Amino acid sequence: MDEKSAKKEKIPRQPMPEQKPEVRKRNFEEVPLGYDEETAIREAQRCLQCKSPACVQGCPVSVDIPGFIKLIREREFTKAIRHIWERNSLPAVCGRVCPQEIQCEGMCILGKKDRPVAIGNLERFVADREREHGTGDLPPKQHPTGKRVAVVGSGPSGLTVAGDLILKGHDVTIFEAFHKPGGVLVYGIPEFRLPKEIVYSEVNFLERLGVRLECNVVVGRTVSLDELFEEGYDAIYIGVGAGLPRFLNIPGENLIGVYSANEYLTRANLMKAYLFPKYDTPIVRGRNVAVFGAGNVAMDAARTAMRLGAERVRIVYRRSRDEMPARAAEIHHAEEEGIEFHLLTAPKRFIGNESGRVTGVECLRMELGKPDESGRRRPVPVEGSEFELDCDLAVIAVGAAANPLLTQSTEGLEINERGYIVADPETGKTTKRGVWAGGDIVTGQATVILAMGAGRKASDSIHKYLTWGW
Amino acid sequence: MFEILKRHEMADGTVVMNEISAPKIAAKARPGQFVILKANETGERIPLTMADTDPKKGTITVIYQVVGKSTALFRGMQVGEKYQDVIGPLGQPTHLEKLGKVACVGGGTGIAVLHPITRALKEIGNYVYAVIGARTKDLLILEDKMKAASHELEVCTDDGTYGHHGFVTDVLRDLLERENIKLVVGIGPVPMMKFLCKLTAEYGVKTLVSLNPIMVDGTGMCGCCRVTVGGKTRFACVDGPEFDGHAVDFDELAKRLDAYKEEERMAYEKFMKERQAG
Ligand SMILES: Cc1cc2nc3c(=O)[nH]c(=O)nc-3n(C[C@H](O)[C@H](O)[C@H](O)COP(=O)(O)OP(=O)(O)OC[C@H]3O[C@@H](n4cnc5c(N)ncnc54)[C@H](O)[C@@H]3O)c2cc1C
Ligand SMILES: Cc1cc2nc3c(=O)[nH]c(=O)nc-3n(C[C@H](O)[C@H](O)[C@H](O)COP(=O)(O)OP(=O)(O)OC[C@H]3O[C@@H](n4cnc5c(N)ncnc54)[C@H](O)[C@@H]3O)c2cc1C
Ligand code: SF4
Ligand code: FES
Numbered sequence: 115m116d117e118k119s120a121k122k123e124k125i126p127r128q129p130m131p132e133q134k135p136e137v138r139k140r141n142f143e144e145v146p147l148g149y150d151e152e153t154a155i156r157e158a159q160r161c162l163q164c165k166s167p168a169c170v171q172g173c174p175v176s177v178d179i180p181g182f183i184k185l186i187r188e189r190e191f192t193k194a195i196r197h198i199w200e201r202n203s204l205p206a207v208c209g210r211v212c213p214q215e216i217q218c219e220g221m222c223i224l225g226k227k228d229r230p231v232a233i234g235n236l237e238r239f240v241a242d243r244e245r246e247h248g249t250g251d252l253p254p255k256q257h258p259t260g261k262r263v264a265v266v267g268s269g270p271s272g273l274t275v276a277g278d279l280i281l282k283g284h285d286v287t288i289f290e291a292f293h294k295p296g297g298v299l300v301y302g303i304p305e306f307r308l309p310k311e312i313v314y315s316e317v318n319f320l321e322r323l324g325v326r327l328e329c330n331v332v333v334g335r336t337v338s339l340d341e342l343f344e345e346g347y348d349a350i351y352i353g354v355g356a357g358l359p360r361f362l363n364i365p366g367e368n369l370i371g372v373y374s375a376n377e378y379l380t381r382a383n384l385m386k387a388y389l390f391p392k393y394d395t396p397i398v399r400g401r402n403v404a405v406f407g408a409g410n411v412a413m414d415a416a417r418t419a420m421r422l423g424a425e426r427v428r429i430v431y432r433r434s435r436d437e438m439p440a441r442a443a444e445i446h447h448a449e450e451e452g453i454e455f456h457l458l459t460a461p462k463r464f465i466g467n468e469s470g471r472v473t474g475v476e477c478l479r480m481e482l483g484k485p486d487e488s489g490r491r492r493p494v495p496v497e498g499s500e501f502e503l504d505c506d507l508a509v510i511a512v513g514a515a516a517n518p519l520l521t522q523s524t525e526g527l528e529i530n531e532r533g534y535i536v537a538d539p540e541t542g543k544t545t546k547r548g549v550w551a552g553g554d555i556v557t558g559q560a561t562v563i564l565a566m567g568a569g570r571k572a573s574d575s576i577h578k579y580l581t582w583g584w
Numbered sequence: 585m586f587e588i589l590k591r592h593e594m595a596d597g598t599v600v601m602n603e604i605s606a607p608k609i610a611a612k613a614r615p616g617q618f619v620i621l622k623a624n625e626t627g628e629r630i631p632l633t634m635a636d637t638d639p640k641k642g643t644i645t646v647i648y649q650v651v652g653k654s655t656a657l658f659r660g661m662q663v664g665e666k667y668q669d670v671i672g673p674l675g676q677p678t679h680l681e682k683l684g685k686v687a688c689v690g691g692g693t694g695i696a697v698l699h700p701i702t703r704a705l706k707e708i709g710n711y712v713y714a715v716i717g718a719r720t721k722d723l724l725i726l727e728d729k730m731k732a733a734s735h736e737l738e739v740c741t742d743d744g745t746y747g748h749h750g751f752v753t754d755v756l757r758d759l760l761e762r763e764n765i766k767l768v769v770g771i772g773p774v775p776m777m778k779f780l781c782k783l784t785a786e787y788g789v790k791t792l793v794s795l796n797p798i799m800v801d802g803t804g805m806c807g808c809c810r811v812t813v814g815g816k817t818r819f820a821c822v823d824g825p826e827f828d829g830h831a832v833d834f835d836e837l838a839k840r841l842d843a844y845k846e847e848e849r850m851a852y853e854k855f856m857k858e859r860q861a862g
Contacts (some may be wrong), residue, residue: 146596155760163840173861257806269659284727290852291670292673292805293629293668293669294746325672329669330669330670330671331608332671332672332674332803334613335672335673335674335803336608336609336612336671336672337608337612356803357803357805358804358805359805359806361817368810368812368817368836368840369812370839370842371839372841373807373808374806374807374808376805376806376808377800377807377808380800380801380805381800381808385628385629385800386626390847390851391847391850391851391854392626394626394627394628394653394654394851395628395629395800396844396847396848396851398843398844406678435722467840469842470839470840470842510615517805518805519803519822523833538825
C-alpha cells in the first residue's frame, strides 16, 4: 500500500494485542504481546513523515522518529534499529516504559484530530525483532584511549554512560551495589511490564562491547570515590538513583505487612519472591491489600499484589483522579485487572493485632482546596470523616528520596538541601573534579528516558574531559 | 571470589564458621560491620556479622547459627565451594572509645558478633570484662578467643553444666555492683538484650546492643530493617546495627523478626525433606 492510498483508507491506530485481564492478573508474564511485522508496517504507514516533526521535539533524547518509522515501512527492520541506537541505547526498555503519551506521541500531529502514531509500540517492535532475529553484530569501537572510567550504579543512566564511552574507546567498569545489574529496571519495574530477560540482554550487549561489570560493590562502603581515583580511574560517573523509601510517618507503620514499595517490589522482582519457595525470599501475600500513592510505583505494587493472589486490591490516594501521576496506560491496565481506586482518601494510622500484624488502616476523606507549590490543588481533610479499611498487606508508594550512603562518605561533593547531588544540567559535572552525576540522584525520581538523557550529556562531557581536560 | 577457605563446626554442629575469600571487603571492614551473603541463584540475602577479618590474606570470617533454610543451605557448603554473592562491609563500625572499665556480654551466636568488638575495645586501652553464656556447655562458642580478647572472662550456662549456673545478666549485676563500669556492650538473642538493658538502665550505665532485624538490601534502600529507637524509626543497616540499648523498642523488633515464621517453617521442612530424599 502506498502512502496516498493509506491516507485515503484512514488506517486506524493498530491496537496492541494483550493478555486478557482475567488471565494476566494471576500470572507474571508480559501484558502487551507486541506487534507482528504486518501490524507494525500498517501502523508505520500512518505516519505523515512531517518535515519538522513535532514528535522528535517531544523525545528527551531526540530519536529520529520519522526516520526509523520510514525504515519499518520499507521492511528495513535492521536499519531501523541501527537508526534508533544512534540516539537511544535501550529501545526495548523505552518502548515499554516511556510515558510516550506525554512525550513523542503527545506531540504527534496526528493526535490533533485522530490518535497519534504508536511510536512506543513501533520502537519496541524493532528492538524485539533485533533481539530475537538480529545478527548480533556489534557497532564499531574507536581505538583504545587508555583512559579508565568508573560508572557507579547500573540503572538506565549508568548503562547509557557505559555504552557511550566504551564505543569512544575508553575502558569502562560499572560498579553495582546489588547482585544484579539494571537498577530500577530489575528491582522495581515488574516482570509483567518489563521482562528481566530484556534488561539482561541489554547489559550483555555492553559486556560484549567490553564493559566490565562488578556487582556486589557498594561504593561508599566497599570502596570510596577517592580510592577509585587512586586505583587509576580517570573519571567517575555517579548514577545511583534515588533509592531511599519515603514513609507516611503515621502510627503503626512498623507493623508486619506494612512495606515500602521498594521493599515489596525488590522482594517480588529482584528476589523472585513470587516463585517462593522455589526461590528462598518470602513475601507477605495479602488477601486484602491497600496501596498508598498513585504513581507508576503504586500501580506496579497493586498489580503485583493481585498477581500474588489478593482478593481485593485498593489504591488509596489523597487527591483526585486528575492528579494521579501514573501513566494513563498503567492506570487503565490496573483498572482492567480489578484494582479499586479510593480517591480523596488519606491514611491516618495503621491498626494491628497482638502479634504485630497489620489488620487495617484508619483513613480520612479529603477535599481539594487551593493549589499548592506543585500547582496541584491541595487535599484538605474533612473533619470527622474517619473510617476504617481492612487490610492484611499495605504498601507505601509515595515516592523516594536521595539515599545518603554515597554522598555522606564522599568529600567535596555538593548536595542540595534535599540531599540530591548538585550537577550542571548541561554537562553533569559535579563540584568534585573528575566526577559527574545524573539520573534520579540529581533530579529526584523521574523517568528512564530522562535518566538516559542525563547520562548522554555526561558521557559527552566526560569524553571531552578525557580528551582535552576539565 | 567468595570461596570458602576454611570451615569448622561448633556447638554440636548448630553453629558453623566459614572463612571466605573476599579481599575488597577484608581490606575495608571494621569491628561491628556485617556482610550480606547469597549462596546461589535462588538464595536469599542473609546478613551476618564479620567475626574476624584478615586484610593480608584477603579473608573474612563469619560464624552463623543454623536456624532455617538459608543457614541450613550454608551449612551444606564445603571448603572449595563459593558463595555466589558477598556484599559489604555494611553498617556503621562500632564507635570505639577509651573509657576505662567496660563489660562485653554475649549470648549464643551473639558471641561471634561480640568478639571483634571486645578485642578492639581492649586494644585501645580499656579494661575489658567479658561475660559469655549459652543454654548448655556444648553450645558455648569461642571461649578461648574471648579469653584472649578480654582481661577477665566469666562463662555462664543456663543449666549449670559449665561455669556459673544462670544467666549472663546475673554475672553482669555483680560486676555493676562491684566495678565502675563505663560501658556495656550486649549482643545476643533479643530477650537477652532486652533484660540486659533493663538491668543496666537501673545502674545508669550506657549500653550498646547490636540488632539483627530482617534485611534485604542492607544499603538503606528498602526500609525492611526499620527499628524504633528513642521513638524514632531508624534503619539498622545504615544507622546501626548498633544502637543505644536503652532506647530500643525490643518488643517491636521481636515481633518483626517473626514476620515470615510460617513461610520459613514451610521452606525449611521442604528443604530437609528434599535433602533426605536426594
Ligand atoms: C516501581 C517503579 C516503576 C517505574 N516505572 C517507570 C515507568 O514506567 N517509566 C519510566 O520512565 N520510569 C519509571 N520509573 C522511574 C525510573 O525507573 C527511574 O527514573 C530510573 O530508573 C532512574 O534511573 P537511574 O539510572 O538514575 O537510577 P536507578 O535505576 O535507580 O539505578 C541506580 C542503581 O545504582 C545502584 N546503586 C545505588 N547506590 C549505589 C552505590 N553506593 N554503589 C553502587 N551502586 C549503587 C542501585 O542498586 C541501582 O542499581 C519507575 C520507578 C519505579 C521505582
Ligand atoms: C546485621 C546482622 C548481623 C547478623 N549477624 C549474625 C551472625 O553473626 N551470626 C548469626 O548466626 N546470625 C546473624 N544474624 C541473623 C541471621 O541473619 C539470621 O539468623 C538468618 O538470616 C536466618 O536465616 P535462615 O533462612 O536460616 O532462617 P529463617 O528460617 O529464614 O529465619 C529464622 C529467623 O532469622 C531471622 N531472619 C530471616 N531472614 C533474615 C534476613 N534476611 N535478615 C535478618 N534476619 C533474618 C528471622 O528472625 C527469622 O525468624 C545477623 C542479622 C543481622 C541483621
Ligand atoms: S509527528 Fe507523528 S506523524 Fe509526524 S513524523 Fe512524528 S510520528 Fe509521524
Ligand atoms: S535492609 Fe533495606 S533498608 Fe536496611
